[in-house]
Amino acid sequence: MDRSERIALILAGSLMVVFLAALIYAARGLGMAVPSCVTDVAPFSTGRIIDKGNKHYEVHVVAKMWVFDPPEVRLPAGAEVDLYVSAADVTHGFYIVGTDLNLMAVPGAVNYAHMRFDREGEHQILCHEYCGVGHQAMAGKFVIGPLPAAAAVASGGSAGAGKQLFQAKGCAACHTVDGSAGGDCPTLKGILGRSEETANGKTVLVDEAFIAGYMRQPNHPQLKGFQPIMPRIPLTDSEVQQLTDYLKTL
Ligand code: CUA
Secondary structure: OOHHHHHHHHHHHHHHHHHHHHHHHHHHHOOOOOOOEEOOOOOOOOOEEEEOOOOEEEEEEEEEOOEEEOOEEEEOOOEEEEEEEEEOOOOEEEEEOOOOOEEEEOEOOEEEEEEEEOOOEEEEEEOOOOOOOOHHHOEEEEEEOOOOOHHHHOOOHHHHHHHHHHHHOOHHHOOOOOOOOOOOOOOOOOOOOOEEEEOOOOEEEOOHHHHHHHHHOOOOOOEOOOOOOOOOOOOOHHHHHHHHHHHHOO
C-alpha cells in the first residue's frame, strides 16, 4: 500500500473513533438525547397553559391550518416550561425563533421539549413545515414578561372577540382585512354588502346570513377566481356571530 494511502486510512479511522467517543460522551456524560415522540401523553386537541406553581408551566400547543393554539403564550421571566406539541390536521413545524427549540407537530403524536425563559421579550414561533396555502403566515408567539390583568383580554365587545377569533382560528393567515390582495383568499375589507360572482356565473349579495352560512359550510358557493381551499373550522353559534360582528367593522 502506498504511504499516503495508509495515512489517509489511519486519519479516517481515527476520525471515526473520535466521532464515536463524542457520541458516547454526549449521550452518557451530557445526557443529550435525540428528540423523540412522547408515548405516555395522549394526543390532545386543544391548547392549554397549566400553571404548576413556582414558575413552572406545562404548555400544550396544537398546530393546525394555519394557526397555533394557543396563538399567544404569556409567561413570566424565569418560567420553566414543559412543552408538549401536537397537530390537528397535517404535519406542522414548531420553531421558537432565536432558540434551539425546534419540534415537529405531528397529528396523533406528541413531541416534548423543556425550556427555561429568562429574558423578557417576545419570541416568534414559526411553522417550518409546508402545510398548505397559509403556511408562510402560520406564526404564534411566546411573550415573556409581566402577566396582564385578566380583564384586559376580554375588551372590545363582540366585534373585539371576533377580531381575536379571526387571529386564533387562522383566518388571518390567508385573508387580508385592509383591502390588499391576499393572493389565494379574497380580502375581507368591506365584505358585508359586497356583491361577489360565483364560479358558475351567478352574483350573490354578501349579507350576514351569507357570511354565517359560508363559515359553517366553506366554499359553497365557490367564488369566481378562487380555489375552494377554505378549511371547515368548527365554530359555535356565538363565535360565528362574533366573527360576523368583526367583519362588519372592516
Ligand atoms: Cu403549519 Cu406550515
